Amino acid sequence: MSGTTADARPARVRFEAARVGTKAQDWVQLLKPRVISLVVFTGAAGLYMAPGHMNPVMAAISILCICLASGAAGAINMWYDRDIDIIMQRTATRPIPGGRIPADETLAYGLGLSVLSVVLMWLATNTLAAGILAFSIFFYAVIYTMWLKRSTPQNIVIGGAAGAFPPMIGWAAATGTMNVMPVVMFAIVFLWTPPHFWSLSLYACKDYGRAGIPMLPVVKGARYTRWNILAYTIILLAVSLVPSILHLTGLLYTVTALVLGLGFIACAVRVLLEKQDAGGVSLAGDKAARVSFRFSLAYLFLLFCGLLADHALTWWMS
Numbered sequence: 332m333s334g335t336t337a338d339a340r341p342a343r344v345r346f347e348a349a350r351v352g353t354k355a356q357d358w359v360q361l362l363k364p365r366v367i368s369l370v371v372f373t374g375a376a377g378l379y380m381a382p383g384h385m386n387p388v389m390a391a392i393s394i395l396c397i398c399l400a401s402g403a404a405g406a407i408n409m410w411y412d413r414d415i416d417i418i419m420q421r422t423a424t425r426p427i428p429g430g431r432i433p434a435d436e437t438l439a440y441g442l443g444l445s446v447l448s449v450v451l452m453w454l455a456t457n458t459l460a461a462g463i464l465a466f467s468i469f470f471y472a473v474i475y476t477m478w479l480k481r482s483t484p485q486n487i488v489i490g491g492a493a494g495a496f497p498p499m500i501g502w503a504a505a506t507g508t509m510n511v512m513p514v515v516m517f518a519i520v521f522l523w524t525p526p527h528f529w530s531l532s533l534y535a536c537k538d539y540g541r542a543g544i545p546m547l548p549v550v551k552g553a554r555y556t557r558w559n560i561l562a563y564t565i566i567l568l569a570v571s572l573v574p575s576i577l578h579l580t581g582l583l584y585t586v587t588a589l590v591l592g593l594g595f596i597a598c599a600v601r602v603l604l605e606k607q608d609a610g611g612v613s614l615a616g617d618k619a620a621r622v623s624f625r626f627s628l629a630y631l632f633l634l635f636c637g638l639l640a641d642h643a644l645t646w647w648m649s
């Protein structure tokens with residue numbers, strides 16, 4: 332061993348830690364930037380769908396606050412999960428387990444950004460938006476991360492609410508009120524989260540098992556998880572059509588929701604039918620689950636694009 336201090340981390344983790352980016356990139360990585368991009372997009376969509384005209388500077392500040400809050404919650408999640416992140420291959424090279432950023436600084440960073448985002452949202456918009464924003468941080472960092480994640484296989488079904496609030500926050504920031512449309516947008520993201528995450532959990536199952544996290548395939552098995560993914564994609568398709576049924580959206584959105592929903596169901600059926608052993612464990616390298624996970628990301632992005640385009644078209648034709 333080189334140097335004077337003993338380093339108990341596995342060789343692969345030490346190698347990765349030395350290889351990964353700069354200090355600034357590490358601070359950004361703590362915020363889970365790629366997840367934020369989609370979270371912020373759904374928040375901006377909620378803001379855009381709201382009636383009336385919001386001052387563009389206020390709109391930009393509101394979106395920045397959602398971005399900061401989501402990142403802050405991600406940093407607190409990484410602080411709390413540092414003991415399991417070092418065990419799981421997918422997360423072992425994150426800034427804390429990689430030994431590049433101290434845990435206490437990460438916590439201070441997460442708490443600082445949380446306060447900043449909520450106070451800024453409150454000053455720039457209204458109490459309702461700031462209140463839901465604060466509740467979202469609390470729900471993800473405390474309810475999901477510190478409680479549900481380690482205690483029940485339904486962790487992400489309930490915990491998924493945290494990531495579903497941004498459209499409501501965007502709407503509240505623009506109007507100071509709540510309505511059916513943002514609640515339906517919440518429901519869409521809420522029901523999207525299980526097939527999104529369970530697709531990934533099918534091929535990350537060993538990691539979660541080793542870390543002792545009771546994710547659905549670890550506790551109930553891969554076959555049960557496959558059926559659940561299919562069930563949620565079917566419910567998701569039905570709920571995604573609620574805006575059409577309530578005449579809140581037009582034909583463009585309806586067609587988008589139908590095509591994407593059927594595509595997601597097709598992915599889920601492939602996950603269900605993939606070559607597997609008696610326990611439902613894939614014999615095909617979890618190819619179908621990997622496709623389903625990637626499709627889930629495209630699905631949510633494109634569905635919300637459909638909402639925005641439909642809204643813009645309705646406005647343009649009126």
Ligand code: HEM
Pocket residue numbers: 365366367369370373421475487490491492493494495520524527528531628631
């Ligand atoms: C409790 C709810 C959720 C759970 C448990 C969850 C879980 C995960 C996990 C474990 C990953 C892989 C991350 C990695 O490899 O580092 C992931 C990726 C991702 N998630 Fe989720 N997710 C949830 C909700 C959401 C929400 C609400 C959004 C956005 C609206 C979202 C957007 C994304 C994106 C964009 C990625 C890809 C990140 C990348 O490419 O690195 N997730 N999710």
Ligand SMILES: CC(C)=CCC/C(C)=C/CC/C(C)=C/COP(=O)(O)OP(=O)(O)O
Pocket residue numbers: 363366370397400401402404405408412422464467468471476480493494496497
């Ligand atoms: C406005 C606001 C506060 C929004 C919160 C949005 C948000 C961050 C949602 C959760 C997204 C996510 C990556 C969960 C995975 O956590 P995990 O701990 O299961 O995944 P990991 O194992 O990759 O850390």
